[in-house]
Amino acid sequence: MTKTSILCMTVAASALFANAALAETELTVYTSVEAEDLARYAETFNQDHPDIKINWVRDSTGVITAKLLAEKNNPQADVVWGLAATSLLVLKAEDMLAPYAPAGLDKLSANFKDSDTPPSWVGMDAWVAAICYNTVEGGKLGMTAPTSWMDLTKPEYAGHVVMPNPASSGTGFLDVSSWLQIFGEDKGWEYMDGLHANIAAYTHSGSKPCKMAAAGETVIGVSFAFRGAKSKAEGAPIDIIVPSEGVGWDMEATAIIAGTAEEEAAKTLLDWTITPKAMEMYNVGYAVVGIPGIAKPVEHFPEGITEAMIDNDFEWAANNRTKILEEWTKRYDTKSEPKG
Template sequence: MNKRFIKGSLATMIAMLSTNVLAATEVTVYTAFETDILAKYKNAFEKSNPDIKINWVRDSTGIMTAKLLAEKKNPQAEVVWGLAGSSMALLKEEGILKSYTPQGLDKLHAELNDPQSSQAWYGNDAFFNAICFNEIVAKQQNLPKPTSWEDLTKPVYQGHIAMPNPASSGTGYMQVSAWLQNMGDDKGWAYMQNLHSNITHYTHSGSKPCVQAGMGEVAIGISMASRGAKLKTQGAPLDVITPAGIGWESEAVGLVKDSKAAQRVVDWSISKEANELYVEMYPVVGHKDVKAVVANFPNVQQKMAKMDFARMGSERADVLKTWSDKFDGKSEAK
C-alpha cells in the first residue's frame, strides 16, 4: 500500500510539474480593435505561439487612451495593439511606450510608423472615414445625396446625421482633427457648430453611425469606410461616400512592458501572417507584401486629408475639451 501511495504521489507531482511547464505565459494586450475581429487575431497568434496566451482588454480609442494615461505609474498593459497612431504618439511622449525595434521592420511601410527617432509604435493598418448614406431612407425622406462636408450643414439634413463622439472614438477624433487641420481652427470649429445643428446624436463607437445608417435608424452616419464597405457587401442599402478631406489614421502596436513574451506579440503583429488578417477588413496595411481589394471599399487615396499625427496627439486634450464643452449634450448615454 505504501509503494502504491508513493507511486501515486510521484505521478501526481510529475503531472503537476508538467502542467506548470506547459502553462502558457499570459500577455495583457490593450486594444481598440473592433470586438468582432479580436478572436480571429488571438486564435491566429496563439496557433503560431502556443506558449503565449493573449488576454484582451478592449474599449474605444478615447477610453483606452485615457485608461493607459491613468495607469501610467502602475501599467497594467504589456502591449498596446490596435490603437490610433495619434494616441500612440501621446503615449510615447508620456513615457508609457518603450522604444523597441521589432523583427521584420524593414518589411513595413514607413509612413504608417512612428516618425520620430527611437521608434516605439508601428502601423498595422490605415483606416479611413466616410459618409454612410442609406439610399432607401433618403428616398423616403426626400434627402439629396451629399457630396461634400459642407452639404451636411444644409437644413434638409437636420436630425438625420449621426457621428462618433471624438472623446470616446478615434474615428470621431480623426475627423475632427482633419477638419481643424485642413480648414483651420476658426473655420473648423464654425463648421462643426453648423453641422451640430443637423446631428441627431453622437455615438461612443466609431462604427456605430454606419451600422445605424445601414439599419435605417438614421439616413447618414459619419463613420468608418471599412464598416460601410462591409455592410454594403452584406446587403445594406448604403452608398459609401468619400468627400475631399476625409480623416484617416494608422492603427498601431507598441510595447509597454519589455518582456520576451510581449516582444513576441509585437513581432507577430507586424508579420505578413498578421497583415493577411488585417487586409480582410482594411485595404491599406503595414506590410509591403500584403495587398487586397476590399469589396465596395471607396477610392480614398485622392480624398485623404493631410494629417499631422504628432499634432493630433499633442492637441488632443485641448481639442476634446473644447468639443465636449460645445457639443457633448447630444451624446448617447454610455
C-alpha cells in the first residue's frame, strides 16, 4: 500500500469519526408545538449545536401531558420543548422535572419562568384566546359579530360555534380555566352550559376552530389570536375579536425531565431555548415572547389584546386540572370530534 493510499484512508477515517462525533448525542424531545414548525426549530437550533440531534415526539397538549404522566416511573423523554406551562406545573407537582437555571434567565419576563430557584421550567412564548368570526358566512345568515364571551350563548349562534376540547388542547384548557376565573366557578359552568347548546363540535386542535372559520366551515371559531392573524393575512374573511370580559392565555414552556441520561445536552438545549435567537424564531408563530423588546409587530394581530389578558392563576389551573377536565368531559364530551 502506498503512502498516498494510507494518507487518503487516514483522512477519510478522520472525517468519518468527525461526522460521527457531530451527531453523537440524541435527545428525545416531547412537544405540542405546531407540526409545521418542528423542522424549523431543529434546524435553527442545529445551526449553533450541530452535535445534538433532536428526535421529536409530537402531539396535542393533553395527549403529551397524559403520555408524560403515564411514563412517570419510566421516563422516555429527555426534554419537553413547547408544552403549556399549566401542564408543566402538573409535572412539577409530580417531581418529574429537573430544576435548572439556564444561561440568560435574568433576561426573561418575570411571568415567563417558574417561581422557584432554580426554576423547574422556563417560558418561550404566549398564546392568547380570541374569537375568529367569518364575516361572509355570518352576513349570509344575518348574524351580528359577537363582542363578548357571553354573546356566544345567544340563540342566533346555535350550531355555528366550534371550540377546542380542553382535555386534548392547551387552547381549550386555557379557555375553560379562564372562564372559571372570569365568571367564578358556579357561573363559569353555567356559562359553559349555555355555550354547549350552541356548539357544533369540540376539536382536538387549538388552531382548527379558527382554520374552520377561515375556510367558511363554521361562522365562529374559538381559538387563539395569532392563528386568526395568520389566516387573515392569507386572505380569509375573518375578524379577530377580543371578548370584552378579558381573555385567557398560556405560555409554551420548556423543561428537563428528571433522570435523563443526557443531562448536559439537555441543559445545552434549555440554554438555547431562551436565547434572543430562539425568541426571534418563536416570533414567527407568536406575537408575545419571553424576552421583552424582541417581538416584532404581527400583521392583523388585534389591538389591545395584551391589555385584555387576565391575571391568569397558573398554579390554580394546574392544581385543579384533573377536576376541571373530569367535570367538563362529563358535561360536554358528547360533541367532541372523534380522536385520531
